[in-house]
Amino acid sequence: MKKIFTLFILGIIAASCSSEDANVDQYETQNIDKMTEADFIDFMQNIAISRDVLPSELNPEESVYPLPIESITTIGEEKFLIEDPDFGACLVRDINLPGTGTVGHFEVKSFNDSDDDDDDVDTKFDFKYTAAPGWYIASISMNVVSDCNLTPLVNGIPDVCAFNIRNCFNGRRTGVTYRFRDNCLPDCTCLAAYVVMYTLKDNGRIDRCVGVWVDGDQLGLSDTAKSNTFCQDDCGEVQDN
Numbered sequence: 314m315k316k317i318f319t320l321f322i323l324g325i326i327a328a329s330c331s332s333e334d335a336n337v338d339q340y341e342t343q344n345i346d347k348m349t350e351a352d353f354i355d356f357m358q359n360i361a362i363s364r365d366v367l368p369s370e371l372n373p374e375e376s377v378y379p380l381p382i383e384s385i386t387t388i389g390e391e392k393f394l395i396e397d398p399d400f401g402a403c404l405v406r407d408i409n410l411p412g413t414g415t416v417g418h419f420e421v422k423s424f425n426d427s428d429d430d431d432d433d434v435d436t437k438f439d440f441k442y443t444a445a446p447g448w449y450i451a452s453i454s455m456n457v458v459s460d461c462n463l464t465p466l467v468n469g470i471p472d473v474c475a476f477n478i479r480n481c482f483n484g485r486r487t488g489v490t491y492r493f494r495d496n497c498l499p500d501c502t503c504l505a506a507y508v509v510m511y512t513l514k515d516n517g518r519i520d521r522c523v524g525v526w527v528d529g530d531q532l533g534l535s536d537t538a539k540s541n542t543f544c545q546d547d548c549g550e551v552q553d554n
Contacts, residue, residue: 344517350483357451357522358481361509366524367452371474380457380497383437385480387450388488403548404541406528408442408508411537416510417450418443419527423495423548436495438545444487444510451509451522452481453489459499461532461540469534473507485513501544505532 345353361367408417422439444450456464456476465475473479482489506527512520526532529539 345484345513345519346517348484353484354481357509357511357519360511360519360522361451361524364522366509366522368474380478380493382478383492383494384490385492386490387482387486389485403438403545404504404543406541408445408510408525409528410510410523410525416445416448416523416525417508418445419506421504421543421548423545436545438493438495438498438548440491440493440504442489442506442508447512448487448510449484449513450482450486450489451511452479453509454479454507455491456503456505457498458503459501461503461505461542464503464505464532464540466533471505471507471533471535471538476505476507495545498545500546501542503540503542505538505540507538 343356345356348356358367358371362369362371402420402422404419404421406419407415408419410416420441422441423436424439426435426437440455442450442453454473454476455478456471457478458464465472478491480489504527508525508527509522510525511522514520526537526539527541529541532538532540
């Protein structure tokens with residue numbers, strides 16, 4: 314009887330584990346192309362948190378914008394842009410994943426934007442994130458301040474939960490561009506940017522999900538967190554839009 318009881322308990326435990334594994338498998342192998350934008354964002358947030366890519370303390374609904382963002386545009390694999398990627402660039406950096414290599418590209422570019430109704434010419438800045446082939450952008454946590462010492466830290470480690478710009482995007486986004494006016498940015502800017510990126514299987518299901526920093530100087534006590542400082546004057550001549 315004791316042996317039968319033991320086998321019965323083991324059977325319950327095995328069934329419980331199998332059920333839990335099946336739920337995880339079922340959850341993380343959904344085809345993203347069949348999701349609404351809101352469902353996909355929640356889906357990716359949960360995957361990123363479950364895989365320790367994002368901290369569990371993160372509030373997905375919380376976005377703070379200390380600087381007026383003129384526009385946020387995204388592109389997917391159905392669109393193609395042809396341009397000189399480094400023309401007028403103040404800052405050009407790779408997005409490198411340790412053990413894998415370059416999974417994306419980041420640059421800050423300036424350009425002149427004139428209003429046809431008057432003679433005013435505004436200088437604007439694009440913060441542009443581009444995924445490498447096969448990679449996609451799920452979310453961006455970005456901190457824009459005048460001094461890197463103002464970057465929020467917890468025990469010397471950058472706190473992405475407290476970064477002052479954060480956005481999540483719908484599926485298959487291969488590029489994201491933030492546009493700012495020059496008078497909305499400090500003369501010199503410290504930028505720290507953490508990007509959640511993913512790859513897909515042939516059936517449209519999530520494969521890898523990783524968190525990657527835009528390359529730069531070490532930030533705080535972290536071995537992986539990076540930051541970059543650039544000044545508006547670094548752009549020199551800017552292109553007309």
